[in-house]
Amino acid sequence: xxxxxxxxxxxxxxxxxxxxxxxxxxxxxxxxxxxxxxxxxxxxxxxxxxxxxxxxxxxxxxxxxxxxxxxxxxxxxxxxxxxxxxxxxxxxxxxxxxxxxxxxxxxxxxxxxxxxxxxxxxxxxxxxxxxxxxxxxxxxxxxxxxxxxxxxxxxxxxxxxxxxxxxxxxxxxxxxxxxxxxxxxxxxxxxxxxxxxxxxxxxxxxxxxxxxxxxxxxxxxxxxxxxxxxxxxxxxx
Ligand code: SF4
Ligand code: SF4
Numbered sequence: 008x009x010x011x012x013x014x015x016x017x018x019x020x021x022x023x024x025x026x027x028x029x030x031x032x033x034x035x036x037x038x039x040x041x042x043x044x045x046x047x048x049x050x051x052x053x054x055x056x057x058x059x060x061x062x063x064x065x066x067x068x069x070x071x072x073x074x075x076x077x078x079x080x081x082x083x084x085x086x087x088x089x090x091x092x093x094x095x096x097x098x099x100x101x102x103x104x105x106x107x108x109x110x111x112x113x114x115x116x117x118x119x120x121x122x123x124x125x126x127x128x129x130x131x132x133x134x135x136x137x138x139x140x141x142x143x144x145x146x147x148x149x150x151x152x153x154x155x156x157x158x159x160x161x162x163x164x165x166x167x168x169x170x171x172x173x174x175x176x177x178x179x180x181x182x183x184x185x186x187x188x189x190x191x192x193x194x195x196x197x198x199x200x201x202x203x204x205x206x207x208x209x210x211x212x213x214x215x216x217x218x219x220x221x222x223x224x225x226x227x228x229x230x231x232x233x234x235x236x237x238x239x240x241x242x243x244x
Contacts, residue, residue, distance in 0.1 A: 009060030011067070014104075015097055021055075024082075024093030028052040034081035034091045044074040044241055048081055048091035055094060067102040070241060073113035103201055106208035113241070115233040118209040121202055122225055129190055132181030144225070144234065209233075 015021045034048040035041050041048065051071060054062040066072055075095045082090035099108075108114035124134050137159060142148050155162050160170055169176025193199045206222060209229060213220035219228030 009058070009063075011060045011063045011101065011105075012055075012058045014101055015055065015063070018097040018100065020093040020100075021097035024090035024097070025052065025055060026088050028056050028089055029087055031086060033084050033086060034089070037080050037084050038075075038091075039078060039080065040074045040076045043243065044071075045243055046071050046074040048075070048095070051095060051098070052089065052091050055098070063098075064107070066098055067105060067107040068110035068114075070111045070113045072098045072102060073111065073116070074241070100201075103205060103208075106204065106211070108205075109208050109212035112233075112236055112238055115209070115212065115236075117205050118230060119225075119234045121205045122223075122230065125198070125202060129186070129193060132186055132189060133178075137178075 032049045079092045102108040108117050163170035169179040213229035221227040
């Protein structure tokens with residue numbers, strides 16, 4: 008047993024998700040992500056169960072742990088009561104905390120998630136905010152989205168939303184007390200520290216790659232690189 012395994016053991020999601028794996032492969036068979044990505048929850052469970060830090064470090068540096076969709080279908084079918092999805096969330100956290108997430112293409116995208124979703128939760132109280140979704144980063148929205156964004160208040164009113172206004176209703180303005188509460192939750196749970204760790208590790212990686220890194224926003228060279236890069240090795244043939 009090594010230091011990385013010990014750190015995993017401290018995570019209640021790991022203790023909850025890993026009882027004793029018999030390597031039956033049921034989790035892989037039912038996993039929707041495994042039908043698309045080069046990925047097997049069974050082999051991740053087998054690696055972790057060996058308590059071998061070398062194998063665990065490879066997972067923390069690799070692409071596989073980022074393929075899981077956290078749907079927890081695996082938990083419903085495992086004959087031994089394991090939850091590979093929970094084990095994988097613990098592995099992801101450890102990869103973030105140790106900075107190893109920057110070693111993989113999918114892992115480096117943690118910076119994009121932190122800046123585009125994490126920071127939006129803190130500033131607006133929503134994971135995704137219509138004004139932040141543009142067709143440069145999300146071309147799949149189609150050209151009609153540019154028009155919708157330019158006319159958001161009118162469109163939202165016609166859809167019956169209470170867009171950016173006080174009171175009840177969809178897409179309402181989230182009040183300051185709720186935003187302060189969200190910040191307190193992020194601080195108490197260590198999420199803000201994790202945000203800092205993600206920024207610092209990403210800055211180091213950007214330096215190593217020789218790519219511009221400003222430490223904020225969604226337009227610097229490193230952000231654009233991690234957001235758009237795809238080495239085409241992730242999915243099954
Ligand atoms: S985690 Fe459960 S379903 Fe998956 S291989 Fe192990 S025992 Fe089988
Ligand atoms: S939680 Fe992850 S590993 Fe489990 S079935 Fe869903 S995608 Fe697969």
